[in-house]
Amino acid sequence: MFYREAGDFKTSYRDDAQTFPIAFDRLRYYLVLAVALGVIPFMINDYWANAVIVPFLIWSIAAIGLNILMGYAGQVSLGTGGFMAVGAYATFKLMTSFPDLNIVIIVVLSGFITAGVGVLFGLPSLRIKGFYLAVATLAAQFFLIWLFNRVGWFYNYSASGQINAPERTVLGIAVTGPASPPWAQYFICLFFVLVVAWMARNLTRGSVGRSWMAIRDMDIAAEIIGVNPLKAKLTAFAVSSFFIGIAGSLFFSVYLGAVEVGEAFGIEKSFIALFAVIIGGLGSIFGSFAGAAFMVLFPVLLKNILVNGLNWPTDLAAHIQLMVIGGLIIVFLILEPHGLAALWRVIKEKLRLWPFPH
Amino acid sequence: MKLTRLAAVAVAATVAAGPALADLVFPSLSYRTGPYAAGGIPFADGYKDYFTLLNERDGGIGGVKIQVPECETAYNTEKGVECYESTKGGAALVYQPLSTGITYQIIPKASQDKIPVHTMGYGRTSSVNGKVFEWVFNYPANYWDGASIAIKHILDLNGGNIAGKKIALVYHNSAYGKEPIRTLEELAKKHGYEFKAIPVDHPGQEQKAQWLEIRRDRPDYVLMWGWGVMNQVAVQEAANIRFPMENFIGIWWSGSENDVRPAGEGAHGYKALNIHKTGMDFPIYDDLKKYVYDKGLAAGAGDQIGTVLYSRGMYAAVLAAEAARKAQELAGTPNINATQMRDGMEALEITAARLVELGLPEFGPAFKVTCENHGGSGEGLVQQWDAKEGKWVILTGFIASDREVIDPLIAEDSEAYAKENNIAPRCN
Numbered sequence: 001m002f003y004r005e006a007g008d009f010k011t012s013y014r015d016d017a018q019t020f021p022i023a024f025d026r027l028r029y030y031l032v033l034a035v036a037l038g039v040i041p042f043m044i045n046d047y048w049a050n051a052v053i054v055p056f057l058i059w060s061i062a063a064i065g066l067n068i069l070m071g072y073a074g075q076v077s078l079g080t081g082g083f084m085a086v087g088a089y090a091t092f093k094l095m096t097s098f099p100d101l102n103i104v105i106i107v108v109l110s111g112f113i114t115a116g117v118g119v120l121f122g123l124p125s126l127r128i129k130g131f132y133l134a135v136a137t138l139a140a141q142f143f144l145i146w147l148f149n150r151v152g153w154f155y156n157y158s159a160s161g162q163i164n165a166p167e168r169t170v171l172g173i174a175v176t177g178p179a180s181p182p183w184a185q186y187f188i189c190l191f192f193v194l195v196v197a198w199m200a201r202n203l204t205r206g207s208v209g210r211s212w213m214a215i216r217d218m219d220i221a222a223e224i225i226g227v228n229p230l231k232a233k234l235t236a237f238a239v240s241s242f243f244i245g246i247a248g249s250l251f252f253s254v255y256l257g258a259v260e261v262g263e264a265f266g267i268e269k270s271f272i273a274l275f276a277v278i279i280g281g282l283g284s285i286f287g288s289f290a291g292a293a294f295m296v297l298f299p300v301l302l303k304n305i306l307v308n309g310l311n312w313p314t315d316l317a318a319h320i321q322l323m324v325i326g327g328l329i330i331v332f333l334i335l336e337p338h339g340l341a342a343l344w345r346v347i348k349e350k351l352r353l354w355p356f357p358h
Numbered sequence: 359m360k361l362t363r364l365a366a367v368a369v370a371a372t373v374a375a376g377p378a379l380a381d382l383v384f385p386s387l388s389y390r391t392g393p394y395a396a397g398g399i400p401f402a403d404g405y406k407d408y409f410t411l412l413n414e415r416d417g418g419i420g421g422v423k424i425q426v427p428e429c430e431t432a433y434n435t436e437k438g439v440e441c442y443e444s445t446k447g448g449a450a451l452v453y454q455p456l457s458t459g460i461t462y463q464i465i466p467k468a469s470q471d472k473i474p475v476h477t478m479g480y481g482r483t484s485s486v487n488g489k490v491f492e493w494v495f496n497y498p499a500n501y502w503d504g505a506s507i508a509i510k511h512i513l514d515l516n517g518g519n520i521a522g523k524k525i526a527l528v529y530h531n532s533a534y535g536k537e538p539i540r541t542l543e544e545l546a547k548k549h550g551y552e553f554k555a556i557p558v559d560h561p562g563q564e565q566k567a568q569w570l571e572i573r574r575d576r577p578d579y580v581l582m583w584g585w586g587v588m589n590q591v592a593v594q595e596a597a598n599i600r601f602p603m604e605n606f607i608g609i610w611w612s613g614s615e616n617d618v619r620p621a622g623e624g625a626h627g628y629k630a631l632n633i634h635k636t637g638m639d640f641p642i643y644d645d646l647k648k649y650v651y652d653k654g655l656a657a658g659a660g661d662q663i664g665t666v667l668y669s670r671g672m673y674a675a676v677l678a679a680e681a682a683r684k685a686q687e688l689a690g691t692p693n694i695n696a697t698q699m700r701d702g703m704e705a706l707e708i709t710a711a712r713l714v715e716l717g718l719p720e721f722g723p724a725f726k727v728t729c730e731n732h733g734g735s736g737e738g739l740v741q742q743w744d745a746k747e748g749k750w751v752i753l754t755g756f757i758a759s760d761r762e763v764i765d766p767l768i769a770e771d772s773e774a775y776a777k778e779n780n781i782a783p784r785c786n
Contacts, residue, residue, distance in 0.1 A: 314390060
């Protein structure tokens with residue numbers, strides 16, 4: 001009824017190529033933005049910021065980053081945790097070396113540093129594919145964690161090897177450190193999420209994104225039609241690592257504040273990002289958000305229902321939670337191998353035809 | 359978006375069902391799952407059971423009932439943060455996260471929220487310095503005390519001279535395990551032993567390479583800073599290479615029954631430090647049996663009673679309850695808040711006579727907390743595993759640590775923290 005192309009006339013190519021060609025979709029998008037910018041900041045408290053929304057936003061950035069590499073360019077990566085660590089340690093070194101530098105600039109610089117490291121570890125992708133590349137990126141994961149644990153320079157030789165984020169402000173308001181108000185933490189993360197999602201969406205619609213997808217679909221054919229695999233693969237690694245670096249940087253400075261590399265950026269983190277991308281849907285920006293929500297929000301929700309709602313013992317709830325989430329991952333992969341994004345797409349198709357499905 | 363809305367409903371329900379404000383709330387950030395559950399379960403049980411005893415026997419502390427809301431962290435920092443944020447709203451009096459990683463997270467947050475943190479024998483060692491760490495306490499002893507006590511014990515065994523001896527440290531490669539390295543290096547300078555640190559990565563199930571290194575280097579003594587499954591594997595590996603067990607000394611987190619039982623006879627003679635005594639030979643267990651166990655109120659499965667880590671959880675609860683009592687006395691009201699609790703912790707004094715009253719004669723050292731010193735007396739004892747009897751035998755009395763070496767290190771580290779965070783020293 002409402003969700004349809006019919007009657008929504010486009011009079012220019014520009015209109016025709018916009019991100020949300022359907023009026024209802026546009027409206028929904030602006031509504032989400034309005035809620036994110038105008039409602040949540042006034043309702044958010046410490047619990048919501050630190051336990052729910054900030055981690056969700058940060059994991060969304062990481063999932064978008066990994067989705068560019070895996071979903072759009074078809075290069076498997078298990079090194080997300082390691083690249084996030086690069087972002088975090090770059091942020092720490094920049095924060096402590098240049099105390100006057102604005103945190104927003106530091107986060108972006110950390111993204112660039114991670115992009116450089118990502119390109120370096122992306123080089124093997126020119127020769128190897130699939131499982132072999134997965135193993136190479138796995139090596140990156142372990143190597144980077146080992147490096148940050150081993151070399152004292154990265155953690156300023158602190159006795160415990162922990163890194164702590166000092167307080168930094170944006171426009172006079174603390175966004176890192178314990179004194180930062182929850183809405184400020186939320187806003188800084190939201191800002192980066194919006195920028196990253198916007199960039200990712202437009203990159204994937206343009207020539208760069210098309211060359212990634214050509215490489216993904218069949219690299220030899222892509223090469224024959226004139227896509228440079230070196231450029232396509234390395235830009236995919238660079239952009240992906242840039243986003244993941246931003247995620248790691250925010251993860252350390254805004255969300256946790258104190259980080260120990262093996263615990264905070266271990267292989268489990270690579271798996272969370274990987275699952276978020278697969279559950280959410282490969283090659284979809286919306287899917288990255290949906291996947292991050294599933295991996296980050298769902299466990300917290302389940303815990304709150306089981307422990308606080310039903311008063312179950314905490315250990316039983318923790319075990320049930322693992323089983324439920326594991327089970328759901330399998331169910332999703334069987335029923336909808338293309339992820340939550342595909343589910344969403346099917347709903348949209350149905351809505352378009354509703355109420356006359358034939 | 360749908361998920362967020364559902365979560366909103368769930369959290370709204372949580373807030374509505376929060377603890378009544380009149381109670382004394384001691385949140386327990388426990389871990390009964392994950393690779394460190396073997397250590398987390400007995401500690402959480404002991405912590406809970408003691409408070410249950412106070413509720414059942416005395417009607418709480420000073421007539422106010424106690425609540426112990428539990429939150430599962432699985433030794434994971436992010437879950438720890440979630441637990442901290444979800445429990446702090448309910449008038450939490452003190453946090454005891456039993457994880458050095460989570461402690462580092464919580465220290466700045468709790469200082470901001472004005473809730474005290476008690477990290478008994480773990481956490482950030484330099485929080486001994488109350489001038490800098492107003493809200494953090496780590497009495498009665500800390501890691502650097504532990505390192506020094508172990509070296510003192512080795513000195514005693516060698517007639518006071520260990521120059522030229524080789525001492526290796528097998529440590530959990532995390533903030534926790536790295537803590538003693540500086541102290542052991544300083545002590546090496548003082549006593550002239552040769553020091554080598556050997557890291558084991560989380561979770562520590564694979565230690566073949568490390569023990570091969572030990573077999574090759576043949577150190578005279580091996581110290582261990584391990585936790586969870588790492589301890590069991592290390593003890594087993596030491597037995598496999600026939601390392602003399604009496605020369606293998608673990609920190610107090612590597613000295614529970616869970617750590618030595620899997621190695622069977624091979625673990626006989628393994629030593630570990632402890633900050634309190636252990637076993638069932640204390641009058642308090644009569645009360646616990648009468649008011650808690652026999653009524654079916656024991657926490658968890660009730661199968662951990664009397665073990666080393668159960669005793670430690672109980673000891674943590676005893677110290678928290680004593681501090682709360684002191685706080686009630688100072689504040690002149692039984693309904694204390696977190697700030698008054700902090701004052702109570704800072705004025706805490708545990709005497710031998712008080713321990714007898716509590717039914718725990720000579721259970722721990724007598725100590726006094728002051729504004730400058732949040733670390734207590736820094737004493738520990740050495741216990742040895744008797745595999746045939748299946749119990750820990752206490753070898754020494756409480757040994758004091760070498761403050762001469764530790765105090766400058768504490769001053770250095772805490773001053774660095776104060777400078778990073780613009781903290782003006784207190785207690786002037």
